[in-house]
Amino acid sequence: MSSTWGERVKISVFGGSHTEAIGITIDGIPAGFAVDLDKILLQMSRRAPGRDEAATPRKESDAPELLCGILDGITTGEPITAIIWNTNKRSRDYESLRFTPRPGHADYTAxxxxxxxxxxxxxxHFSGRLTAPIVFAGALCRQLLEAKGIAIGAHVSSVGQVHDDCFDAVNVCADELHKLSTEYFPVINPAAKDKMYAEIKAAREAGDSIGGTVECAVVGMEAGIGEPMFGGVENKLTSIIYGIPAVKGIEFGAGFALSEMHGSESNDAFYFSEGTVRTATNNMGGILGGITTGMPIILRTAFKPTPSISLPQKTVNLQAGENTEIEIKGRHDPCIVPRAAPVVEAAAAIAIADMLAIEGKLVKQ
Ligand SMILES: Cc1cc2nc3c(=O)[nH]c(=O)nc-3n(C[C@H](O)[C@H](O)[C@H](O)COP(=O)(O)O)c2cc1C
Structure with missing residues (x-):
């Protein structure tokens, strides 16, 4: 299995939903950086299960245990390894699925x-639980980025047909992102959240699940980071974000809507503002030729509905070689999106840290 990602800041994720522990090793974090563990715990708690009716009732504290790489709160420059114990397992729910794969999950392909x-x-290893270590690594990388004036934040931009307001792609600011990145179920327009909750509740009560999108922004990035063709900012962000289970689409800036525009409408006009080149609009999401423009990076990620639903579904019995039906038991998220917002932020933080390290710009405090 390939669960290792990165060039200069490398992560390697290990474990499974019901192994003793899950964890991550992060290589490439500079020595001498003072880590705020409370900030890491905050991010872990935003993703942790069992928070409310929008999430699986499985309760896990998701407190990371540091094995190496951070001494007295300071990074040593060695690989950092953290584990998270799996304390709330109910493995009997799953044995019957070995030969009757869940539609929409990875059981059949695995x-x-x-x-x-x-x-x-x-x-x-395909479980959404494996995103907890990613959030650990992201929370660490985020602190290095904050020291450089870079802020990352995301919000639940839609659940089913219910949409939140979008980021102002030109003026989104660090304060707005800091606020969103401390919340569970972050939204820009609070009125949208009640409607989203209602959608999730209706899906759960029907034994069903529902999909949605997460919009993420990065501000404070200098112009000139990233490389053309295969080392671009879009390539890097996409490759790590597709590592998040249930991601089925990503768009940058105006994304697919660009395909319906004329160039006169889509092109972001340049202008000088106090000696800095800016753009009047930001349809390109802060990226041209794979390289940052210095404008906010904007991306949206589509999450599919949670595959495990309790409604009866058609599947196959791989042992008997016949068609059958399943009703899935166990504890599942009726909607992945609220818990996925901090995961998208974390993945973006790791990717940006890696890109800065490649340019020799991820230096110690
Ligand atoms: C935070 C998070 C929580 C998830 N919770 C569940 C869940 O409770 N039940 C489930 O069937 N899938 C859940 N998933 C999605 C599956 O892990 C995923 O759909 C599956 O591994 C197949 O991978 P793919 O969707 O990327 O093809 C979750 C994903 C994430 C990111």
Missing amino acids: FVKYGGKNDIRGGG
């Missing part, structure tokens, strides 16, 4: 690839 030897409990 069965084919690993010959039925993969850990099926709780989705094993």
Whole structure:
């Protein structure tokens, strides 16, 4: 399995939903950086399960245990490893799924690839639980970025047909992102959240699930970061964000809407503001030729509905070689999106840290 990502800031995620622990090793964090563990715990708690009716009732504290790489609160320059104990497991819910794969989940493809030897409990290594270590690494990278004046924040931009307001792609500011990045279920327009909750509740009560989108912004990025063709900012962000389970689409700036515009409408006009080049609009999401323009980076990520739903579904019995039906038991998120917002922020922070490190710009405090 390939669960390692990055060039200069490298992460390697290990474990499964029902193994003793899950964790991450992060290589490439400079020595001498004072880490604020409370800020890491805040991010972990935003993603942790069992918060409310929009999430799985499985309760886990998700408190990380540091094994190495940070001494007396200061990074040592060595690989940093943290583990998170799995304390609330109910593996009996899953045994029956080994030969009757859940539609929409990775059970069937994992069965084919690993010959039925993969850990099926709780989705094993494919579980959304594996995003907890990513949030740990992201919270660490975020602190390095904050020291350089870079802020990252995301909000639940839609649940089903209910939409939040969008970021002002030109004027989104660090304060707004700091606020969003401390909240569980962050939204820009509070009225949207009640409607989103209602959508999630209706899906849950129907034994169903619902999808949605997360919009993420990065501000404070200098112009000139990223490389053309395969080392671009879009390439980097996309490759790590697609590592988040249930992601099925990403768009930058105006994204797919650009395909319906004329160039006269889509092009972001340049102008000087106090000696700095800015753009009057930001349809390109702060990226041209894979390289940052210095304007906010804006991206939206589409999450599919949670595959495990309790409604009866058609599937196959791989052992008997016949068609069958399943009703999925276990504890599942009726909507992945609220818990995924901090994961998108974390993935973006890791990618930006890696890109700055490649340019020799991720230096110690
Ligand atoms: C935060 C988070 C929570 C998730 N919770 C669940 C869940 O409770 N039940 C489920 O079936 N899938 C859940 N998923 C999604 C599955 O892990 C994912 O759909 C599956 O591994 C297949 O991968 P793919 O959707 O990327 O193809 C969650 C994903 C994330 C990011």
